[in-house]
Amino acid sequence: MNSLKSQVFILIVLSIFGSAFGIKCWACRSDSDPKCGDPFDNSTLAIADCAQVGELPHLPGVKATMCRKIRQKVNGEWRYFRSCAYMGEPGIGKDERFCLMRTGTYNIFMEYCTCNSKDGCNSAGLVRVNALTVAITTMILVFMTRVFQ
Incomplete structure (x- = not known):
């Protein structure tokens, strides 16, 4: 589970910084x-x-x-x-x-x-x-998968 949280966090950070450069x-x-x-x-x-x-x-x-x-x-x-x-x-x-x-x-x-x-x-x-939209949607889907298992 910690690995999944780390991956989601990295995805969010990359999407935010990726759009800030230009x-x-x-x-x-x-x-x-x-x-x-x-x-x-x-x-x-x-x-x-x-x-x-x-x-x-x-x-x-x-x-x-x-x-x-x-x-x-x-x-x-x-x-x-x-x-x-x-x-x-x-x-x-x-x-x-x-x-x-x-x-x-x-x-x-x-x-x-x-x-x-x-x-x-x-x-x-x-x-x-937007990359941030993709990241948030991914987080929601992961959360929903964990809740309904």
């Missing part, structure tokens, strides 16, 4: 991978750890701390870009439900969304399971 974001472009568009299909994509993404040459010392999704229409063609973000503010007024929108001449439209509420938040509605 955000993970989807990184893709719909012009090279159609699954990157909307609806988003991450079945063949790996999620990028933004803490591991290098600095940009034009932003020395700035680290990626958010995710972003860019949706743009150029001459009638939609393109989607998902990546780690270095600058900006999540959503508008910190409300991630809202994105910045810009229009231009020659039928150009751009929507720029940033978020940092959870890993993979630039997936456009994909519900992801």
Whole structure:
């Protein structure tokens, strides 16, 4: 029983610290991978750890701390870009439900969304399971198994 408690404790600690080091974001472009568009299909994509993404040459010392999704229409063609973000503010007024929108001449439209509420938040509605939720669910199941034996 002590070994089981130790394993559950380690799982909880790892899930808490694992999420504290940085955000993970989807990184893709719909012009090279159609699954990157909307609806988003991450079945063949790996999620990028933004803490591991290098600095940009034009932003020395700035680290990626958010995710972003860019949706743009150029001459009638939609393109989607998902990546780690270095600058900006999540959503508008910190409300991630809202994105910045810009229009231009020659039928150009751009929507720029940033978020940092959870890993993979630039997936456009994909519900992801938090590691802490998995740990708590595991604890409950272990407890229930022990009680009803």
